Amino acid sequence: MDHGKTTLVDAMLRQSGVFRENQQVSERVLDRNELERERGITILAKNTAVVYRGHTINIVDTPGHADFSGEVERILSMVDGALLVVDAAEGPMPQTRYVLRKALEQHLRPIVFINKVDRAEADPAAALDGVIDLFIALGAGEDQLEFPVVYGSGRTGVATLTQGESGQDLRPLFETVLEAVPGPHALQGPLQMLVSSLDYDDYLGRIALGRIHRGALELGQTVAMMHRDGTQTQGKVAKLFVFRGLERVAVERAEAGQIVALSGLADVFVGETIADLMEPEALPGLVVDEPTLTMTFRVNDSPFSGREGRYVTSRHLRDRLWRELERNVALRVEETDSPDAFVVAGRGELHLSILLETMRREGFELAVSRPEVILRGAGDAIEEPYEELVIDVPEAHVGAVMEGVGRRRGELVDMGATAGEGRRLVFRIPSRGLIGYRGEFLTSTKGYGTMHHVLLGYGPAGPPPPRRNRGSLVASETGEATSYALDQLADRGAFFITPQTPVYRGQVVGEHTREKDLDLNVCKRKHVTNVRNATAEEAIRLQPARILSLEDALEFLADDELLEVTPQNLRLRKAVLDAEERHKIIKARQKAAEAQG
Secondary structure, eight states: OOSOHHHHHHHHHHHTTSSOTTOOOOSSTTOOSHHHHHHTSOOSOEEEEEEETTEEEEEEEOOOSGGGHHHHHHHGGGOSEEEEEEETTTOOOHHHHHHHHHHHHTTOEEEEEEEOTTSTTOOHHHHHHHHHHHHHHTTOOHHHHSOOEEEEETTTTEEESSTTOOOSSSHHHHHHHHHHSOOOOOBOSSOEEEEEEEEEETTTEEEEEEEEEESEEETTOEEEEEOTTSOEEEEEOOEEEEEEBTEEEEOSEEETTOEEEEESOTTOOTTOEEEESSSOOOOOOOOOOOOOEEEEEEEOOSTTTTSSOSBOSHHHHHHHHHHHHHHOTTOEEEEOSSTTEEEEEESSHHHHHHHHHHHHHTTBOEEEOOOEEOOBSOGGGOEEEEEEEEEEEEGGGHHHHHHHHHHTTOEEEEEEEOSTTEEEEEEEEEHHHHTTHHHHHHHHTTTOOEEEEEEEEEEEOOSOOOOOSSOEEEEOSOEEOOHHHHHHTGGGEEESOOTTOEEOTTEEEEEESSSSOEEEOTTOOOOOOSOOOTTTTOOOOOOOOOOOOHHHHHHHOOTTEEEEEOSSOEEEEESSOOHHHHHHHHHHHHHHHHHHO
């Protein structure tokens, strides 16, 4: 959700004196991850601290997208309040509901910041009404409903307590934080600290981050590590840091209420307690929602395997996935009967695609299956996850959107107007109905629509939604694609490859115009003869290839297809490469279905 949280933190850092007046600072300075800067979203929760009027204000910037809600859940134990940033034009969105519900469950008293009030289409009053309705719908307590409201713009760095006034700086926001957010309760007694995040340094090794809930922590202190399995080990604090702006400052001692980073504890994990050695007491562990989507990660066994990746074996894949489990609390990994395949469960397609993109940039080469939702229950009581889908679309495309969502078992819950001549449609739809819908949505709205969705919960499972209504174009020969072949086959569908692209037998090279798959030879060359004709010298003009991104490729996958992920390429392929074997499997399934029918 681009409501401007990270940009607002930039302004708070700048006005609190963290940067010099002439210092060049990039936008969204906390989004240091390469993927975060490319996509313009926050993926990992990050903390910083500013000093205002002698008070240290610790700030934790969290992701707004529901797929990364595990990052929100793991840091809730570190904070005493929440700053809810809402776009003055768009108002609360589905992701706002999810993150706010988690904050209210922790009995935090939010401060509402109506952001981007300088936009031409801004309507702060309507945005505030939407926030109040959302608080009531989520069952907020009376004290939580009495939330303070600040209006402003994170980009220009101004805030005011009265709607319509022009602010000068962010002092009204800082003052509201000091008044509304309680200071830390300096509990006396033996040390207790819950590890909320892990980092790594080439010189210091593993670094544990968290907030001291009770007691004090000193440099060189020997502490107890209380693990999730009930065991207990001990270690010595080698380095101790607190946060000042974007830097970690080494200290000798830290008190209850401070957010610290410490090294020297090689065996500690997220959700575990660091406690006093003589009187160890564990804090309640992290409680995170269960994942809703699974994919199978497996060793790449295509004819091109091992050409582009550094890490290609099952041992490399297993070690990397288990390392991810140490810090990604919303992820689940299970081994299968095959040593070369692992079932990975996450919060959504974006959650898993970010993991895939990170791994491919690290040099991993693997193959993944089509995403599938996690069903629960048995017999007649099977349940599936449902989501709230909010779509903003021009009125001319409302009919196409409602038809497309209806085919996927979506139910219209609400419809209203947006800024301009648009419409906002709110649907309740099964999560598996959304798999593969984004491409169809962009086509039906000609790129003018936006969609957001968030998990609502589980409900009775219905019939599976329809799959894509077009088949795949599958390469029948191994070789190099030629312009001549692609031109001759142009009427068969849209291609995902360009001339001179190496392909192998069984690779998906395009989308068919019809429902069934089609095997074709994209490596065919024109025969050279001594006979000339009138069209011999005509240049071949090909339609531009449809190059798929990682998310596009995951959405396109059929049940019998895999996505080959390498540092240099994304290739769609059939799970069974041989065409004859595929046809035998299809016939066997058809006979089995007829026998059951």
